[in-house]
Each structure stands twice: as structure tokens, then as C-alpha cells.
Amino acid sequence: xxxxxxxxxxxxxxxxxxxxxxxxxxxxxxxxxxxxxxxxxxxxxxxxxxxxxxxxxxxxxxxxxxxxxxxxxxxxxxxxxxxxxxxxxxxxxxxxxxxxxxxxxx
Amino acid sequence: xxxxxxxxxxxxxxxxxxxxxxxxxxxxxxxxxxxxxxxxxxxxxxxxxxxxxxxxxxxxxxxxxxxxxxxxxxxxxxxxxxxxxxxxxxxxxxxxxxxxxxxxxxxxxxxxxxxxx
Numbered sequence: 001x002x003x004x005x006x007x008x009x010x011x012x013x014x015x016x017x018x019x020x021x022x023x024x025x026x027x028x029x030x031x032x033x034x035x036x037x038x039x040x041x042x043x044x045x046x047x048x049x050x051x052x053x054x055x056x057x058x059x060x061x062x063x064x065x066x067x068x069x070x071x072x073x074x075x076x077x078x079x080x081x082x083x084x085x086x087x088x089x090x091x092x093x094x095x096x097x098x099x100x101x102x103x104x105x106x
Numbered sequence: 107x108x109x110x111x112x113x114x115x116x117x118x119x120x121x122x123x124x125x126x127x128x129x130x131x132x133x134x135x136x137x138x139x140x141x142x143x144x145x146x147x148x149x150x151x152x153x154x155x156x157x158x159x160x161x162x163x164x165x166x167x168x169x170x171x172x173x174x175x176x177x178x179x180x181x182x183x184x185x186x187x188x189x190x191x192x193x194x195x196x197x198x199x200x201x202x203x204x205x206x207x208x209x210x211x212x213x214x215x216x217x218x219x220x221x222x223x
Contacts, residue, residue, distance in 0.1 A: 031208045031209075033210070035151075042216055043151065048208055052207070054211065086150065088210070093139075093156060094156070095153040095210070096153065097153060
């Protein structure tokens with residue numbers, strides 16, 4: 001079965017750029033999405049189809065996908081961005097999630 | 107606006123079954139696939155399966171084959187997830203989520219299911 005690998009944690013200082021990676025075999029040939037989840041809340045999609053930002057998601061969130069790695073980049077990270085982030089891809093019609101990355105803003 | 111409203115928290119004994127509902131509004135229910143995802147306490151997201159509300163076709167993660175059944179009622183725009191032979195390790199928040207734009211673009215609020223004797 002298809003697997004996605006994320007680092008368990010990433011730390012960033014306020015105002016700096018945070019990058020969260022997601023690795024999977026030939027991931028560039030699958031659409032990658034990213035979800036933000038804050039404690040006690042449902043996940044929210046912040047990037048879909050590799051690079052697209054849903055309405056209402058701040059411009060500081062961006063995505064890329066090349067080779068075996070998709071990357072979520074948060075520019076000018078704010079304290080409110082502290083959350084768990086999950087990447088997701090498709091294995092035929094089935095959904096695959098990465099293990100999640102806790103982003104700490106300190 | 108799109109809304110997915112799930113049923114309330116459940117407490118079940120080991121071996122019992124649970125049925126969680128997900129009522130959709132604000133869009134054409136039959137046109138968008140619905141997925142179910144669960145999250146154990148302190149753990150990541152785990153995909154369970156998919157239902158096509160148009161024809162009722164389903165697909166389940168191998169881990170849940172034989173224990174989970176996903177159905178829908180198009181007259182009430184509601185999707186259902188039923189899991190049998192519940193175990194303590196099935197304690198989790200269960201989410202429904204709609205698919206659009208190649209992603210899970212709208213999620214229910216989650217339903218906490220606790221399995222305990």
C-alpha cells in the first residue's frame with residue numbers, strides 16, 4: 001500500500017518561514033493536499049492539488065510537489081499557525097494520509 | 107454554505123456496534139463522494155473508506171474490511187458509517203468529509219466514540 005512520510009515535528013520562530021515535507025514514491029504524479037488541525041477542531045484544507053489555496057486561506061500558505069516530495073511552506077509564520085499538519089494523496093480512489101507534523105512557533 | 111453535521115458522542119461496550127450519521131446540506135449530496143476518517147486520542151488521521159452517494163458504491167481500507175459498512179439515504183442527504191465488533195482501540199473521533207477539488211474540502215465536526223467495559 002502507498003505510504004506518505006512526514007517529520008514528526010518542525011519548529012519555527014515567528015515571522016520566519018516554515019517548511020514541512022511529505023515523501024512518497026513518485027508523489028509528483030499524484031495530487032497532494034495539506035490539512036491544518038488545531039486542538040479539538042476538525043481538519044481544514046490549506047492546500048489542494050499541490051499548489052492551490054482555498055478561499056479564506058492566507059497567502060502565506062503555499063505548496064509544491066516534485067519528484068518524491070511535496071512541501072508545505074508557511075511564509076511569515078504566525079503564532080496562530082501552530083497546529084498539526086497532515087499531507088494527503090490518492091491511491092486510486094483511496095485516501096492516504098501522512099503521519100502528521102506538529103508545527104511549533106516559538 | 108456546505109455543512110456536514112454528525113451525530114452525537116457514543117459510548118459502547120466491547121463487541122457492540124456503532125452507527126454514526128453525517129447529514130449534509132448546502133450542496134447536491136449525490137454529486138460528491140463522502141469519506142470517513144478517524145483519529146484516535148493523540149494520534150494521526152486514519153482513512154476508513156469512501157461512499158459514492160449517487161449509487162451507494164463503497165470502498166474500504168483493508169484494515170476495516172468486514173467490520174465497517176457505509177451507507178447513505180438520499181432522501182435525507184445523510185451518510186452513515188457503521189462499525190461492528192468494537193474494541194477499546196476503536197476509541198476515536200470519527201469524521202465524515204466531502205471530496206471536491208481532489209481534496210477533503212469540508213469536514214463534519216467529528217463524533218467521539220468511546221469503547222469501554
